[in-house]
Amino acid sequence: MLNSVTDAFRADLKARLPAAAFRDLTPNYLEEPRGRYAGGDGFLIAPGSTQEVAAVVSACASAGVGIIPYGGGTGLVGGQIAEDGPVPVILSLERMTAIREVWPDENVMVAEAGAILSSVQDAADAVNRLFPLSLASEGSARIGGNLATNAGGVNVLRYGNARDLCLGVEAVLPDGSILRGLSRLKKNNTGYDMRHLLVGAEGSLGIITAASLRLFPKPQAEGAALMVVRDPEAALSLLALAGDLLGSQVSAFELMHRQGLDFLAEVGPEVRAPFEAPPEWMVLVDLGCFAGVDPAEALEQLFAEAAERDLVSDGVIAQSEQQRRDFWVIRESIPEANRRIGSVSSHDISVPVGRIPDFIARGGQALAQVGDFRINCFGHVGDGNLHYNVFPQPGKTRADHEHQRGAVKRVVHDLVAEMDGSISAEHGIGRLKVYDLNRYGDPAKLAAMRAIKAALDPKGIMNPGAVVG
Amino acid sequence: MLNSVTDAFRADLKARLPAAAFRDLTPNYLEEPRGRYAGGDGFLIAPGSTQEVAAVVSACASAGVGIIPYGGGTGLVGGQIAEDGPVPVILSLERMTAIREVWPDENVMVAEAGAILSSVQDAADAVNRLFPLSLASEGSARIGGNLATNAGGVNVLRYGNARDLCLGVEAVLPDGSILRGLSRLKKNNTGYDMRHLLVGAEGSLGIITAASLRLFPKPQAEGAALMVVRDPEAALSLLALAGDLLGSQVSAFELMHRQGLDFLAEVGPEVRAPFEAPPEWMVLVDLGCFAGVDPAEALEQLFAEAAERDLVSDGVIAQSEQQRRDFWVIRESIPEANRRIGSVSSHDISVPVGRIPDFIARGGQALAQVGDFRINCFGHVGDGNLHYNVFPQPGKTRADHEHQRGAVKRVVHDLVAEMDGSISAEHGIGRLKVYDLNRYGDPAKLAAMRAIKAALDPKGIMNPGAVVG
Structure with missing residues (x-):
């Protein structure tokens, strides 16, 4: 069982992180975007760097406190909405919005997880390149959330889903360690593909803090x-x-x-x-x-x-x-x-x-x-x-x-x-479809998912209740 | 520690599987393709179906016997070469060569793991479609091995690596369960992406028995x-x-x-x-x-x-x-x-x-x-x-x-x-590059890989010694 955030826990983190990382928990962090339901409570932290994300995750791992990773808040399956229960940390990426670097000739960009999708598109456009991920909420969705949920949209036919547009990720894993995987490589066969495991895991295996993204020539x-x-x-x-x-x-x-x-x-x-x-x-x-x-x-x-x-x-x-x-x-x-x-x-x-x-x-x-x-x-x-x-x-x-x-x-x-279809083509499982996944999912896949979750997040602090229930 | 195949183990499997699954262990199953070195011994089994693969894996899991998955034998990093040590099962996919079904209008095909790469190309060609994976050993490499090692080749620039050409896999996991993931879907966000975990894992997390593959219109x-x-x-x-x-x-x-x-x-x-x-x-x-x-x-x-x-x-x-x-x-x-x-x-x-x-x-x-x-x-x-x-x-x-x-x-x-490059762009880690991966790999990634391996294959029977050492 997880523990609620305590006053001592708050004080400890406030002593270790800059004041800018702490902000008031306004209702929008707890509400489903269509206003259909709302979550309980949370301790909102917005780290300014990957190191700060790691510090928060380490503290939560030690204290057994749950973490809800929070991007643009546009998810439609409740993946970002804390449930009632032990009070978690709501970890917002909103202050990590940098486009760290762009290599136009290589068709690669590195963006931080909190960058708004439309600003990623704009940064590509500024060097005459296309970042083709495009969806209704692109003005407020953040690229880290797009990747965590493997977002789709109108251009998948030609360019693929979010995971296909990602060459690598930097992420903080549930033990607080930093996975440094911002590869710009098109070919790299050195062990298990952690990028593809974290993309689509909806924050249940770690927090994506930055990603290297594929760009494309613009059609003429x-x-x-x-x-x-x-x-x-x-x-x-x-x-x-x-x-x-x-x-x-x-x-x-x-x-x-x-x-x-x-x-x-x-x-x-x-x-x-x-x-x-x-x-x-x-x-x-x-x-x-x-x-x-x-x-x-x-x-x-x-x-x-x-x-x-x-x-x-x-x-x-x-x-x-x-x-x-x-x-x-x-x-x-x-x-x-x-x-x-x-x-x-x-x-x-x-x-x-x-x-x-x-x-x-x-x-x-x-x-x-x-x-x-x-x-x-x-x-x-x-x-x-x-x-x-x-x-x-x-x-x-x-x-x-x-x-x-x-x-x-x-x-x-x-x-x-x-008909061998999918009950969630674009939106993911979040908390709303956990029951459906268990009902319709392949038993061997579900067992493997639970084993992977337990191995990487033995205390179950990462987005508790989401995806694997 | 793993156990060697025993006479009782051989007799037990021979009683449960058709005679056609057993063949003499000729030296080519033990030799590196360039003749640089050779492995020790092994009990060669060539199952005729996914159910038979599952039976072999279950028996190995019970007995603590290692399994070397064997495709076309063309790998260049020793992933298919049994080392000296406890005698393993060499599980060859050579009898599972069917093209199970082709949907030309959908640009999808399902092929069994033992299908030779060139025969997969031919089956696409026969319906006026292109399967773009192309490499020097395509006349003897098998598609299961191509996927297990995430093969590259000359067309990656346009069409991606083997993983990008795969929509889903059927696989036998280390506990003998069958993962039924032969998806024909272009969009499916229902939990962790097991396909991308098994592709590139070089048989260390399970045995791919069939795959749904992406086809493309042929250039005019x-x-x-x-x-x-x-x-x-x-x-x-x-x-x-x-x-x-x-x-x-x-x-x-x-x-x-x-x-x-x-x-x-x-x-x-x-x-x-x-x-x-x-x-x-x-x-x-x-x-x-x-x-x-x-x-x-x-x-x-x-x-x-x-x-x-x-x-x-x-x-x-x-x-x-x-x-x-x-x-x-x-x-x-x-x-x-x-x-x-x-x-x-x-x-x-x-x-x-x-x-x-x-x-x-x-x-x-x-x-x-x-x-x-x-x-x-x-x-x-x-x-x-x-x-x-x-x-x-x-x-x-x-x-x-x-x-x-x-x-x-x-x-x-x-x-x-x-230069943030890769010491294995196309060939994988196998057994030859385990030391290099440990030397150059990201520590957080290596730790996560070991945790995943231990979670899915707690006895370490799947391609022992490969990738994670």
């Missing part, structure tokens, strides 16, 4: 098209065709159902309708091209070949960067329309790409057994990652379906599991 | 050029320029020093000389392009812009696939010429890409203090991965420098460590 020309597809299966064939023709120049491939457009018409935000009648299914194809390729021409060729195969029936190719942005505004307004409608239940799931059509068909059928819902299904279809959100019919509210929420989740997750 | 047109660069620094600027212009269409970027061409002239194999006088430094740039890009035109544009910046002084652009292949023959003949000359010491090292010029300069100076050598330095410069090989002067042999080999290795590895 970008373009986008909206294409009306026959059905989700045609969308997948179109995606494969786009890969055959254009390879990795396909930056994003987003599927949208008419339900999302209907929500936009119903509650806003107002967007420019690209087609006269809202299509049942459409995709947004985004390209980033290099020397010699004109994106609009490439998209025209793609559309022509897709039309020949009867995959698409209508399409608009952006004729300007403004029009390309307008297309993205539609895609990015759908979550806001969803919020205004108010979902009964939302799911961050993935299935093997080829099973998406079957999942959509069977999901609708199974949910009809539970109740009368509207389903808005959209997302990063190239990654097999769907935002599969269930809504009340017009005139009903989220509250009317309160009693069905558990059943809805269960139906969706059971189907995902049956 | 390929091209190559040889360009004479001013010096290694100019080569790096050329690489950055190539990325700016052509993005990820650059498939390979290989640096070659005149020494390699001189060796080819001295001892063969005979190759077509691309330039009248052998240049001091040249690079082979290889492109794989998609719709609308002509590789030869793209290479001409690259050369013109590079010439304007004074990076290149001469160049030849392949005008045919045959000429492109001729360029690659030069690059691929250098290792054979090296073998014919006979190195004093060879090093599989990497440094941060930007430090390559400095490394080459300082390495030459430092080795001149040890003795009078010829250095052939070439390799995957885009990955920071150099084959840095030290040779006798004409008239001398490897044997003449026997007494200096230790000092040569030490000088090279010390410099690599000082």
Whole structure:
């Protein structure tokens, strides 16, 4: 069992760390970002250096005090929210925001864990490079949290998840030792890959304090098209065709159902309708091209070949960067329309790409057994990652379906599991999905996770209650 | 301490597994592929299924018998060579060679661990897809071994190392349990990433029995050029320029020093000389392009812009696939010429890409203090991965420098460590580099590795003596 922070513990750390490391515990450190629930209490410390993080962790290890690592606070599964119970240290990385160094010719940058994601993007941009991780909360999420949760986003299709953008990490391990792994190397086969163990561990095995990040050349020309597809299966064939023709120049491939457009018409935000009648299914194809390729021409060729195969029936190719942005505004307004409608239940799931059509068909059928819902299904279809959100019919509210929420989740997750999918594609396990992980996870994997957790964190001080429960 | 295989142990397993799983232990299972040394004894078992692998591992766990996982036997650091000591089981994956399933539209394949790398490539090719892992021993190396050692090769610049080509693994863990992780998912954030822990662990944490592998669209047109660069620094600027212009269409970027061409002239194999006088430094740039890009035109544009910046002084652009292949023959003949000359010491090292010029300069100076050598330095410069090989002067042999080999290795590895490089870029630790890993490795990483090994393999039966010693 862990111990609560005591007055003596506070005094001891205050004597050892600069005053700047201590700040008042305002409610935002304890609240889930959508305001759904809040944690108990905590002793907030914001160290200014890796050495100071190590000093805090060592003190907690000695005293048996739990630590909640805290990045931008944008996580959606409660990984950063202290539960009731022994009062922990809330260790915020907010003062470690430096971009330590950038090597543009090497396509590498070293950033501290507290750097805001958008500032990491900006630092890359300043040397004519791209850091491609991009997601809705990039203005407040911190790169350490993005890595700890292996964040995804819209560019995974082309550039991979957060872990794929990380060459190495510096981290403080549960015994207070500092792992010095800020490798800039593309090839390094010297023992177990601690980077990939810490990335995605959600702070339960150590605290990432800095990371070396991969940068990329910026595409020289970008373009986008909206294409009306026959059905989700045609969308997948179109995606494969786009890969055959254009390879990795396909930056994003987003599927949208008419339900999302209907929500936009119903509650806003107002967007420019690209087609006269809202299509049942459409995709947004985004390209980033290099020397010699004109994106609009490439998209025209793609559309022509897709039309020949009867995959698409209508399409608009952006004729300007403004029009390309307008297309993205539609895609990015759908979550806001969803919020205004108010979902009964939302799911961050993935299935093997080829099973998406079957999942959509069977999901609708199974949910009809539970109740009368509207389903808005959209997302990063190239990654097999769907935002599969269930809504009340017009005139009903989220509250009317309160009693069905558990059943809805269960139906969706059971189907995902049956199709070898994931119950958490992007957001992680945190504290909200520990039960689900235990229910759906592979038993050998769960046993290995527990053994690794016990080996590296024998007192269980690192983000107690998260991931491994 | 581990126990030797006993007659009772043999009889017990023979009663439980089909006769086909047992074969005579021929010397090749015990010999280092270059014939440099050989191991002791072993009980060779070649299971036919994952269940049979699990049965063998369970029996070994009960009896405290060590297991040497055996793939294609091509490893260069002794990871597959049993040492003298308690007689282990040599567990060969040679009978598990199935390509279990291929999903061309998803760009995913599931292959068993014993599949030969070239047969994995062929299975991808048969559905018009590319499995890009490519290395000298691809005709005999097995994919399980490639993953266990996180193999590299010539296409890492574009497609990543073996781990980056793996979506998930099925593996037998040291307690005999089966990890069922053959995910086809591009996004899956549900707990610690066991795939990345097992990949690169060289069989010391479990035996990979199958893997889901990433496939890629095949480039529609390929091209190559040889360009004479001013010096290694100019080569790096050329690489950055190539990325700016052509993005990820650059498939390979290989640096070659005149020494390699001189060796080819001295001892063969005979190759077509691309330039009248052998240049001091040249690079082979290889492109794989998609719709609308002509590789030869793209290479001409690259050369013109590079010439304007004074990076290149001469160049030849392949005008045919045959000429492109001729360029690659030069690059691929250098290792054979090296073998014919006979190195004093060879090093599989990497440094941060930007430090390559400095490394080459300082390495030459430092080795001149040890003795009078010829250095052939070439390799995957885009990955920071150099084959840095030290040779006798004409008239001398490897044997003449026997007494200096230790000092040569030490000088090279010390410099690599000082430059934050890796003493094993591609080949792994195996048994040969355990001492070096302990000398140069980060102490916190080494401690974490030992803790993980003890947690997952408390009896130490998995590839005993490898990686963690």
